[in-house]
Amino acid sequence: MRIACPFCGERENGEFTYLGDASPKRPNFAVDSGESPGGVEDAFYDYVYLRDNVAGYMREYWYHGGGCRSWLIAERNTVTHEFRSVTAAPGVGAAKPVQAGE
Amino acid sequence: MSGYSGSEPLGRTAALEGTTPSARSQAASASQSHRLRSGGLIDRQQPLQFSFDDKVMSGFAGDTLASALVANGVKLVARSFKYHRPRGIITAGSEEPSALVEMRTGARKEPNTRATTQELYDGLVAQSQNRWPSLRRDFMSINQLFSPIFVAGFYYKTFMWPAKFWEAIYEPIIRRAAGLGKSAALPDPDHYDKAWAHCDVLVIGGGAAGLSAALAAGRAGSRVILVEEDSRLGGRLLSDGGEIDGMHAEEWVRRTTDELTALANVRIMVRTALFGVYDGGVYAALERVNDHVPVPGPHQVRQRVWRIVAKRSVVTAGAIERPVVFPGNDRPGVMMASAVRTYVHRFAAMPGRKVALFTNNDDGWRTVEAVQQAGGDIAAVIDPRGKVPAEYQALAELSDLRVFSGGVSDVKGGVDGVRGVVVTDGNGRTQQIDADCLAVSGGWNPNVGLSCFHRGRPVWRDDIAAFVPGDSPKGMTTAGAANGEFSLGACLRDGHAAGVAAAAECGATGNAGEAAEAGDEIYAISPLWQVKAKGKAFVDFQHDVTASDVTLAQREGFESVEHLKRYTTLGMATDQGKTSNITGLAIMAEATGRTIPQTGTTIYRPPYAPVAIGALAGHHRDENFHAWRLTPSHHWAAARGAVFVDTGLWKRAQWYPQPGEKDWIESVTREVLAVRNGVGFCDVSTLGKVDVRGADAGTFLDRVYINAFSSLAVGKARYGLMLREDGIVMDDGTTSRIAEDHYFLTTTTAKAGPVMAHLEFCRQVLWPELDVQLSSASDQWAQFSIAGPNTRKLLQELVDPSEDMSNEGFPFMGAREVMLRGGITARLFRISFSGEIAFEISVPARYGGAMAQNLMIAGRDLGVTPYGTEALGVMRIEKGHVAGPELNGTTTADDLGLGKMMSKKKDFIGRVMAGREALTAPDRQVVVGIKPLDQKRRLRSGAHVLPKGAIPGPETDQGYVTSVCYSPMLEQWIGLGLVERGRERFGEIVRIHDPLRNEDYEAEICNPVFYDPEGARQRG
């Protein structure tokens, strides 16, 4: 399998590690928000454990640890292993931006 | 160099030694009773000697072992897998199911080598397999008498009762009775290699279609790799000849090869068999670099596995002729018709003098001419279609051929080969024909395997009664006979077109020229899979599967081809059923009243041909099994006689034995006492190190650690714990603040890589808005832990006098840069894993060896002692510090006794999930200390912890011992463990149960900090 890193070009898949489904977003958890703790727990439970078992194209995290150390989003067909796109992944994993220096 | 020493034992016989080449050639010819006087692609000036079952014979350069055996009149070459029936050579290619031999001797002995692909070399030694005491008189052929118990599914049916009988009795007996060859039990002295290659167009197979495709793609200007499993290009052209562009086929092959060789963008790889097709245009091939010589030359490999990355591929792998199933079809001397032509034409070796031909298709008729031209007789032609094909009518009349309709219903003969062929016609009349060879053609199966490796299903074509490729992997096309195009003209055109298209898809724009021209001979076939008559009729020669096994499987309900395969083992031998699968499923189709396409094919999987594990491993064996990393002081430690331990890829000094020490415990105890009473040092460079920089570095660390780091003062270090998002502990380590916007983070040795990936995920994917940068500095710094009450005295010898090293000037958990004597800047951290006054000092990695030497010089008067990972481990257990065995992927911060570190003021990775009910339950197993009551008792990790007096079992199990050591300070074995409600149970006596080592004793649960629980020593 070959993966086209947007920074390094097409490389052998041994340079990459797979993390999985890129659709879940990490819930934003503000300590003093007054949100119900149960609501936050449910949201984190979904984020950590719930995954769709897609037959077809899926957005996945891949890490180019043997190259530029970029986390990438790949659209890959889980049936044919074909890649449709590979892009950088800045900020795609958080529910909403958290203010720096909270 | 060892590759050179073990040359083959067989020398040339004295009779041939010292004679002239032509005399030797004549002598060699004389021994080859079945060698034609002229012709063939062999070099008669290069006679070669070889031995088969210790009998010395001769052949010529250009021979395979099989063709040399044919030339020497050898018919019997093997005993079959289950029934030990005598077997001969059936094909002339890599599909061979029968003629498997043990090649070479000693450490190079290799079983199951196909004689048909093994090139002959001078001194070749081969043995037949699966026979005792000899091939001719095989004791195990008695298995034939017991054949009823060897029918399909016999493993399942016969050996059901007592399970223990299986290992003790049945399996050894079956293994001895049924099987293939034996491999060497010695380490392989040869080297193997792995390599990558890249191209635009990969052409797989160098026959007419492949040469045509490679030439078109090469002329167009694309980068071409042409792989061919044979030692020379040409495919069937080498066996069947023909005329191309008005010249002899062999001349066309020569010219085409020359043109391809001259093209700089074309690479030809012979002796290279493609065996796998993987995702994204990656192909795997095995190059047999030196299988055709006795021993690889110096610095040469025996075989090389190639991974070829190609934008497009053209499969021109040809077709495989299929047998017909009839009683006696496995007798030595029954051979595929195409193989007969190969031996006659390419190798000038006659498989028989009176050849009977049994064919259901026009192509088989080529054999008549080939045998006659070589001076042999055609005893008869049996063609179930009942008439001579138009193309061959003149020939049949001219040579007064005996032509029979019907089919072959039996073959007479034995270990010496075929003596006669029994023909039964459509009216049931039988007659026997004298013949010493039976050439069989049941038609041709296009080689669809490579096109089906991605679960593609081949498509049935009625006109050729065969499967052709269906949905091939992306970027792959098939051309020529592999695509069901069986005439030479069509192969050339089809290959050319595929080459042109593939090159164009890769952007090549050059002139590909025209396809070479040849005739379009007719391939008419009337399918015939089996002749039903009494007697054993074989479908799969290698696994001894008969037609009646297939119909038995059907009667017993195993109708699906996948069930058929597993129940009968059809197609599961080393040949993967290349000559048997389609025939087997055709018989199944008939038995079930379905069509062949309805019956379907089994799933095709790589490898296409057997590949030695050694070739797949390449250089990754013995000490090179994986890469290894050396610490900066490795060579210094090795010179001191350190014993090393593999931790991940690292080799770390485990302890430093001294003369007179009787075991490792004595050495480790000495090292521990030296540290606790004086000073010692240990290389801890293997810890992961990450530079964290940027205005938001503190915020970033607050989010990845459970405790706060933005509040850490510049010049201070702090112990930190990271969780996974599910609330389980991921890693720990100290992190120091070097400047307002600069932290230096350390990880455990084992988790250095995963933690770096995790931090990058947090930075890039979760919080890219933070101003923070990460760089791995693990290899940049040589880091030493210096510990013991005399640490400060030792450091004063190393550090520039201007540095304040007092307890106030450099307090516990201080961290800053210092100048060393001589002007090198080092980083110094006052952190302690041992519980003593301790510093970790970091210098640029290139100074690692010098640092170790200087520590020894500076500490000579203090008795400084280098210590290894064992002493490090002893001291951390004495101090109750957790490490890998406790950070085991199931423990929470609170389990480790570190729950209080969890900040309540901020979000951090794992915070919410760590609060789940089950992760905060009061009965969780938590870290405790464990001391056996008997102070002489050795504690062992892995032992179970139970309530005192409890009966061992899952319901009474309360945890286990995670880490143990002999504690020099307590003078007994101690350990850490994970025990249910452990912290409430200090002082309780528990049962330690170790069924693996058959040990059972009592121990006390205690505070995990065994030594200096107040921590006074490290702050002093």
Ligand SMILES: [Zn+2]
């Ligand atoms: Zn990259």
